[in-house]
Amino acid sequence: MNPRQSPPARTPTAIDAVAEAYFRCVLELTPELATSLGVPGHESRYSDHSPAGTLERATAMRTALAALDGLEPVDAVDAITLDAMGERLGMELEFLATGITELNNIECPLQGIRGIFDLMPTETAEDWEHIADRLANVDMAIGGYIQSLRTSRGLGHVAAARQVRSAIGQSLDYARDGGFFDALAAGARIDGAAPTAPLRERLATGAAAAARSYRGLARFLDVELLPVAPSKDAVGREYYELCSRRFLGAGVDLDEAYAWGVGELERIIAEQELVAGRILPGASIAEAKALLNADPARRLKGTDALRDxxxxxxxxxxxxxxxxxxxxPEPMRRLECMIAPTREGVVYYxxxxxxxxRxxxxxxxVPAGEDEFTTWAETSTVYHEGVPGHHLQYGTATHLRGSLNGWRRHACWVSGHGxxxxxYAERLMLELGYLDDPGDHLGMLDMQRMRAARVVFDIGMHLELPMPAGWGGGAWEPERGRDFLASHLDTTPGLLEFEFVRYLGWPGQAPSYKIGQRQWEQIRDACRAAEGPAFDxxxxxxxALGIGSVGLDTLRRALLPPS
Structure with a gap:
């Protein structure tokens, strides 16, 4: 097949029909997903974040699983769909059964309700009408989320005080005068001109209402949750194991993963020391970085230069x-690089x-106040988010409309896989020669070091394991954990604090990157061993990419012959 052309169509099966029906239900229940995919008809609504909405989503999952029961796959694509839906939907039902409503500083309805505006088109008057409609619905979305947080509190599940305080700060920042919502409404332009007066008024009214809703969320968090929020950040082994399986789509021995993370961290540091010596013979890692940072050819001034x-x-x-x-394929050969309208210090796709x-x-x-950037530290990030990273991964699945059902292409996302x-792509670019420059090589290792360090921190802190002897021994405690991260994450104080709070509030997610990379490499090496000289x-x-995003156990079963 010519890769510039679409793959041949496959005849849909009974299992595909169940997956498509469930996918349509997901789009109806999760309008934000429809917006992210560019599917029309859902532009103004939000997911129901209340307990009733959670129940409706759980019912849809059970209905889909019941419809799959007894169906036999007709080909390998069907077999993977059956495997993946059973694992993913079953896993999510298991998580929902805990009664926990998530609250953290990076990935929960607090951020998602605001963040969907980043993906909404802004070219036409109709686009801005949709934005005005969705602004008017922010209050309902926030209200449902507050109901769920209250229900979760009633079951004895409240996020740690550190997460509640962070959420209060984020809510107030979104709602501040001149903040995101005000800027969104004031920045409306259609062919370079301001919208009509009625539309401007609708946008301003909606922005003010959305800001009030976030201020109301901040008050609720401060008055009702913070006083009962536990001071302890660690979530314990039972809940952590559940979260780890949710993010990996695979069960792992957490104690073994912790020990592996310690060894991997030490290996990466040793490799960094070797690369530092290539930059300047005898230089330490810190000295090599200082030389790179002082090199005008490796510096960018301003966000326009960064984007370019x-x-x-x-x-x-x-x-x-x-x-x-x-x-x-040809449609995937276009990737747009953008400066985000927020200031949260993350890079995403x-x-x-x-x-x-689109x-x-x-x-x-880009965090507020940051205006200078070093290319050596960020080259591998471009490959992580773009090609051969997320853009190749997501784009491939999107392009396979003739062979994969909608749920496989768009609704199944597993962090450990993705x-x-x-x-894996970052390291592969080193193997392919794109990081031969010792500065770029050191930058890639810096990112890999960060991911290894958070395997150690995340598992060690939440399971309350002993700190590695090489890093001081004794018990993991938040302040010692912050110091540990500071020694391995070469970043600004603000971003260090953000990451520190993120790992404490989103257990199991951060390690899924490095553990996922490890499993990708293990699967590739097992395929190479099984195929011998024929391996390509x-x-x-x-x-592998043609399978789409699935749990890592599903990926392993799909790619490797039964043992």
């Missing part, structure tokens, strides 16, 4: 890798629309 550099790097990667190391009319996008959320692939790396990548 990201775009140039990603465009070159696509041009170089297409048709050689990867199959990159947003998926293309189903027809690729391309995949790489977003950089983020594991992106870390490009063919392996094509086959």
């Amino acid at each position: 550099w990201m775009q140039e790097k990603s465009d070159r990667a696509i041009a170089d890798l297409a048709d050689t190391h990867f199959e990159i 947003s998926v293309p629309s189903d027809d690729f009319s 391309p995949g996008r790489m977003w950089w959320s 983020e594991g692939w992106a870390l 790396l490009k063919a392996f990548h094509t086959r």
Whole structure:
């Protein structure tokens, strides 16, 4: 098949029909997903974040699982769908049964209700009407979330005080005068001109109402949750194991993973020391970084320069890798690099629309006050988010409309698979020669070091394991944990604090990157061993990415012959 063309269509099966019916239900119950995919008809609504909405989503999952019961796969695609839906829906039902409503500083309804506006089109008057409609519905979405947080509290589940305080700060920042909602309404433009007076008024009214809703959320958190929030951050082994399986789609021996993380961290540091010596013989890692930071050729001034550099790097990667190391169909050869409207210090990817009319996008959320950037530290991030990372991964699944059902292409996302692939992609770019520059190599290792350090921190802190002897021994405690992270995460104090709070409030997610990478490498090596001289790396990548995002156990079963 010519990779620039769409793959041949596959005849849908009974299992596909169940998956498609469930996917349509997911779009109805999760309008934000429809917006992210560019599916029309859901532009103004929000998910129901109340307990009733949670019950409705759980009912949809049980209905889908019941419909699959007794169906036999007719081909390998069916077998993977059956495996993946059983694992993913079953896992989510198990999590919902805990009665816990999540609250943290990075991924919960608090951020999602605001964040969906980043993905809404802004070209036409109709686009801005949709934004005005959704602004008017923020209050209902926030109200449902508060109901769920109250229900969770009644069951004895309240996020740690550190997370509640962080959520209060985020809510107030979104709601401040001149903040996100005010700026969104004031920035409305249609063909370079301001909208009509009635639309401007609707936008301003909606923005003010949305800001009030977030201030109300902050009051609720401060008055009703913070006084009963536990001071202890660790969630314990039982809940952590559940979260780990949820993010990996696989069960792992957490004690073994902890020990492996310690060893991996030490290995990466040793490799960094060798690379530092390439930058300047005898230099320490810190000295090598200082030299790189002082190099004017490796510095960017301003967010426009950052965006242009990201775009140039990603465009070159696509041009170089297409048709050689990867199959990159024509619609996927466009990737837009963007500066995000928020200031949260993260880099992320947003998926293309189903027809690729809106391309995949790489977003950089630059913290307030930051205006200078070092390219050596960020080159591997471009490959992580773009090609061969998330853009290749998401784009491939989106492009396979003729062979994969909608749920497989758009609604199944597993962190260990997706983020594991992106870390695998970073290391692969070193193997392919794109990080031969010792500065870029050191930057990639810095990112890998961060991911290894958070395996150790995340598992050790939440399971309350002993700290490694090489890092001081004794019990993991938050302040000692922050110091540990500071020694391995080369970042600003603000971003260090954000990451520290993130790991404490989103147990099991951060380790899924490095553990996922490890499993991707293990699966590849097992395929190479099984196929011998016939093994072809490009063919392996094509086959693996063609499966879409699934749990890592499902991926292993799909790619490896039964043992």
